[in-house]
Amino acid sequence: ASSITLEGVEKSFSREAIALDGVDLTIKAGEFFTLLGPSGCGKTTLLRILAGLDTPNAGVVSIGGVDVTAVPPHKRSVNTVFQSYALFPHLSVEDNIGFGLKMQGVDKAERTRRVREMAEFIKLSPLLSRRIHQLSGGQRQRIALARALVCEPDVLLLDEPLSALDAGLRGQLQVELQRIQRRLGMTFVFVTHDQQEAMVMSDRIAVLNDGKIQQLDTPRAVFERPANAFVARFMGHSNLLEIKRRGADRLDTAIGPLTLPADAEHMNDGDLVLIRPETIELGDDALGQPNRFDATVVESFYRGSHFEYRLQVEDVALTAFSSNQGQKLFAADDRVPISISPSDLMTVRGEG
Numbered sequence: 001a002s003s004i005t006l007e008g009v010e011k012s013f014s015r016e017a018i019a020l021d022g023v024d025l026t027i028k029a030g031e032f033f034t035l036l037g038p039s040g041c042g043k044t045t046l047l048r049i050l051a052g053l054d055t056p057n058a059g060v061v062s063i064g065g066v067d068v069t070a071v072p073p074h075k076r077s078v079n080t081v082f083q084s085y086a087l088f089p090h091l092s093v094e095d096n097i098g099f100g101l102k103m104q105g106v107d108k109a110e111r112t113r114r115v116r117e118m119a120e121f122i123k124l125s126p127l128l129s130r131r132i133h134q135l136s137g138g139q140r141q142r143i144a145l146a147r148a149l150v151c152e153p154d155v156l157l158l159d160e161p162l163s164a165l166d167a168g169l170r171g172q173l174q175v176e177l178q179r180i181q182r183r184l185g186m187t188f189v190f191v192t193h194d195q196q197e198a199m200v201m202s203d204r205i206a207v208l209n210d211g212k213i214q215q216l217d218t219p220r221a222v223f224e225r226p227a228n229a230f231v232a233r234f235m236g237h238s239n240l241l242e243i244k245r246r247g248a249d250r251l252d253t254a255i256g257p258l259t260l261p262a263d264a265e266h267m268n269d270g271d272l273v274l275i276r277p278e279t280i281e282l283g284d285d286a287l288g289q290p291n292r293f294d295a296t297v298v299e300s301f302y303r304g305s306h307f308e309y310r311l312q313v314e315d316v317a318l319t320a321f322s323s324n325q326g327q328k329l330f331a332a333d334d335r336v337p338i339s340i341s342p343s344d345l346m347t348v349r350g351e352g
């Protein structure tokens with residue numbers, strides 16, 4: 001496996017279309033690294049630059065400690081699985097998967113063995129003798145994956161490789177891919193716009209927006225300590241309140257004044273507090289606690305492991321989760337006291 005470093009990488013296609021706006025990052029050898037962000041944020045451009053298919057306007061790309069910025073694609077020890085899986089329609093599934101090995105000069109017996117093993121792994125064994133045009137989009141995507149994996153490159157670049165699969169198979173392959181990456185010790189650079197997928201698969205995640213890295217950290221840190229409002233929203237957090245300073249130890253928000261968490265001295269107007277739904281105390285548990293508010297229940301949903309309550313506090317919609325053990329259940333239109341412990345309030349930097 002190889003490490004990858006990008007320093008000051010910039011790419012624009014025109015004066016308006018700036019795809020990457022100064023990207024610095026280091027991907028460790030053998031790491032499952034994910035680029036996560038909305039459509040158009042620059043994920044594919046970054047992969048194409050790693051593969052050597054696009055040249056940056058500025059900056060340096062190194063793979064395995066070697067500056068490859070000017071090295072053509074076929075001289076990099078990198079394989080790519082693209083969103084549009086370019087398979088050979090006239091070849092069988094088996095020959096498609098084995099194509100890269102044949103190019104490397106691997107002999108027939110060894111090729112057959114490795115292709116069959118990979119097909120087993122990626123659940124394609126029954127299809128090996130079929131032709132590409134006889135297969136579904138999801139099957140084609142898995143063949144493209146198998147074709148790249150079987151070559152065991154130092155670095156594998158994967159551009160939304162599971163996006164054409166239905167939920168069940170997608171979940172299975174998320175686990176399988178992670179397993180195969182660990183087993184072969186390859187460096188994976190995986191692209192997705194799906195925050196759940198990024199969280200279950202990755203060692204580390206770089207969240208991208210507008211061609212800039214917003215945060216680079218472990219899945220847990222990105223989810224639990226989002227670096228700014230964009231990351232917080234993109235990771236699916238909804239209970240975000242913009243703050244206004246009101247003296248040293250109080251913040252004002254749209255639901256009323258809040259007592260600060262201990263680390264909030266640095267907060268300024270326009271920053272936000274994030275209230276995790278599971279930290280909101282409801283009903284009797286809220287009485288006598290700090291940051292107590294009166295909420296109206298709008299809707300409630302049974303979610304199996306917990307109940308979800310959509311609440312209205314002043315003009316603000318909040319979501320709270322509560323386990324049903326020993327809890328009184330609340331119904332629509334109930335007035336319910338809620339409280340949020342100051343230590344459970346997360347502080348998040350504003351976007352500007």
Ligand code: ADP
Pocket residue numbers: 013014017018019037038039040041042043044045046
């Ligand atoms: P993502 O993969 O995250 O959806 P892309 O890297 O494909 O994003 O695109 C990033 C930005 O660069 C977008 O604004 C896109 O329109 C622009 N872009 C990408 N490729 C080209 C190109 N070949 N010509 C012009 N603009 C491009």
Ligand code: MG
Pocket residue numbers: 043044045159
């Ligand atoms: Mg893309």
